[in-house]
Amino acid sequence: MPPLKILYQDEHLVAVHKPSGLLVHRSALARGETQFLVQQLRDQLGQRVYPVHRLDRPTSGVMVLALSSSVAALLSEAFSERQVEKRYLAVVRGKAPEQARLDYPLREEDGTRPKAEMPAMPAMTDIRRLDSVELPVQVDRYPSARYSLVEARPLTGRRHQIRRHLSRRGYPIIGDAKHGKSIHNRFFAEQLGAPRLLLAATHLAFDHPLLGVRLVISCGLDDTMSALLDHLGWAGHLPLDSAQTPALGAPSALQTP
Template sequence: MPPLNVLYQDEHLVAVHKPSGLLVHRSALARGETDFLLQRLRNQLGRRVYPVHRLDRPTSGVMVLALSSAVAGRLSEAFSERQVEKRYLAVVRGKAPERERLDYPLREEDGTRPKSEMPAMPTMTDIRRLDSVELPVQVDRYPVARYSLVEARPLTGRRHQIRRHLSRRGYPIIGDAKHGKSVHNRFFAEQLSAPRLLLAATHLAFDHPLFDKRVQLNCALDDTMVALFDHLGWAGHLPLDSVRTPPPTTPTALETL
């Protein structure tokens, strides 16, 4: 099993590229699974790691984890208080709007209670169309098929928020078995060699919980999405796999974790 690609690491936190299809941790909804990001990374680093946010199993991209429970608490608070800048790339059906804020309220999907018992919560996602393509093939009922490359910036953190917002707006993400359309998913899987959810977390930025600096994490797309972007003429939108952060500084006087 290949090691996870570490994008950033210091004595308090680590960021990795989570592959599509890899569960972050054990879940009651995925009994019988034996491969998890937490276990892999713990074995790779030889120490315990603590998750502070989540990515859906089929979503790939940058994920940050703490190396102590105290740092995990600080980072989790930053995520919950919307102090983390997040950027995703998604391939969607149709020609998406040039720019729009989606604010459909969403019910939490935790699998423990009927949806009717879950209150609808306010949510916001900013989307921007980066590119689009029209293919001369009949995938659905129309003689041509249109798809868009969308940048999504979630301003809140509900489960499946980007997937549900784009689907609700009429532009489901390709490869989304739950919120998408199977005929387009099959077309990308069988004709374009892209059998996965085409959603990737490409950027995270946040204030370091202990150092006086801003951490900016950028994550490359996986081979499947890179090949697809090349095929569709979107190579100019490929993100770089890099970290831009000022040189390390002395920890602030207060916390010793």
């Protein structure tokens, strides 16, 4: 596999672009898999790394890992205490609202107990439509098909929260096999060259646990999503790789492999 793209690195933590389809670490639910982000990054850097948050396997984008257990504890606390600003880009079916707060409680999906036994937990996601398009093709029962580019900001951290919230509101993410609609997923896979979940983590902002500065990390899209946005006329919304410390008024030093 090609090396992971490093977006930011210092002696305490590292941020990488996680490819779609790559598991973060070994899981009992993914027996037989041999490729994992944690092991790959450990071999790439030559040192242990500690994941402090999660991204679903089909989701791509920015992921932060600590380089020591003490920093991992600090970063994990920041994520659990909702002190980290997160933004995602998603391509969804339909013309999404210009702006909305999705406030639907969600049952945890841990795979160990029936859903009926899992308590519903508060969950909140802010969404904003960045662009939309109407294609003159009949994908479903209508003579044309509408799709939107949505920015999502999860304010809580429930499993599959963005995917479930958007589906619940009627704007499922394209490529979502569980919460989406297969006919639209097939159209994007077969006609638009996008056979994956069209959800990417593009932005993280948090206080560095040891350096005392605000760290803002942006992550560009992979080739599949970049080509799709360009094809749909949404290239102006493509994010770029960057890491900045606004408090210092200048970009931070980037280290790449």
